[in-house]
Amino acid sequence: TNPQLPIPNYQSLIPPSTLCWWRISLLDEVLFGKLTGLWLNLNPDRAFHLGSADLYITRILGTPQSSQPWSNFATYQQIYDRASETERNITFHLATPTAFRQGKFDSPLPTRDNxxxxxxxxxxxxxxxxxxSEIIEYIYPSRFDIKTEVVKNYDTHSFIGCVGEIGYRILGDASPEIIKQINALADFAMFAGIGRKTTMGMGMSRRVMGNG
Known part of the structure; x- marks a missing residue:
């Protein structure tokens, strides 16, 4: 499966012995520490049951990999400390349908405020x-290559979101501290996702460098 794109046939059966990857994203640093010991002691020869399927965990990634850009780890302090004070270009790759709650309804449009x-x-x-949130006033859209994606039969209705890439630029007399905070939020998207239903796999996003 291409990790860069959502899976349109999500209801299709997966053939036996298919290599899959499963991403767990944690926002609470305490939880990560509690799970680390469990992951290190996993037995690769033991099957885990998911419904009627047997799953074998062959490896666990916790750092960036050239073949798997969705793997990483950082504390909030590390994200903030590493954030650039000068970079004004931000591009997000939205891998799964991304939408935002506005009043009583959802909006699939990734505006800067959303x-x-x-x-x-x-x-x-x-x-x-x-x-x-006042730092948002310095952010303006610069480019977009997005499309709508519909996940049918999601909950009791279809979920409509956008996928693709969208770029923003920091404009005006933003101080180095403001630029740093904006970049910290952009880097945080890798772990937090963007928009609604991220706990169900929607809004899976990450920053892409060099596409300002």
């Missing part, structure tokens, strides 16, 4: 490093 308010709210919920 995207960065989602990231800012999630960051402030779990991090001890506060970031104000």
């Amino acid at each position: 995207v960065f308010k989602s990231l800012c709210d999630r960051w402030n919920t779990y991090s001890e490093i506060p970031i104000t």
Whole structure:
């Protein structure tokens, strides 16, 4: 399966012995520490049961890999410390349908307010490093290559979101600290996802460098 694209035939049966990957994203640093010991002691010869299927875990990735860009680990402090104070270009790759709640309804349009308010709210919920949403005023869309994607029979109705790439640029007299905070949120997208239903696999996103 191509990890860059959502799977349109998600209801299709997976043939036996198919190599699959499963991504677990944790926003609570305490949980990661508790699971690390479990992962290190997994027996590759023991099957895990998921419904009627037997799964064998062959390896666990926790750092960036050239063949698997969705693998990584960082604390909130590390994300913040590594964030650039000068980079003004931000591009996101939206791999699974991404949508946002606006009032009583969903919107699949990744406006700067939808995207960065989602990231800012999630960051402030779990991090001890506060970031104000006022920094969003310095962010403007610069490019987009997106399309709508519909996941049918999701819950009791279809889920409509967008996939593809979208770029933003930091404009105006933003201070180095503001630029750093915006870049921290952009880097955080890899772990937090963007928009609604991220716990169900929607909004799976990551930053792509060099596409400003």
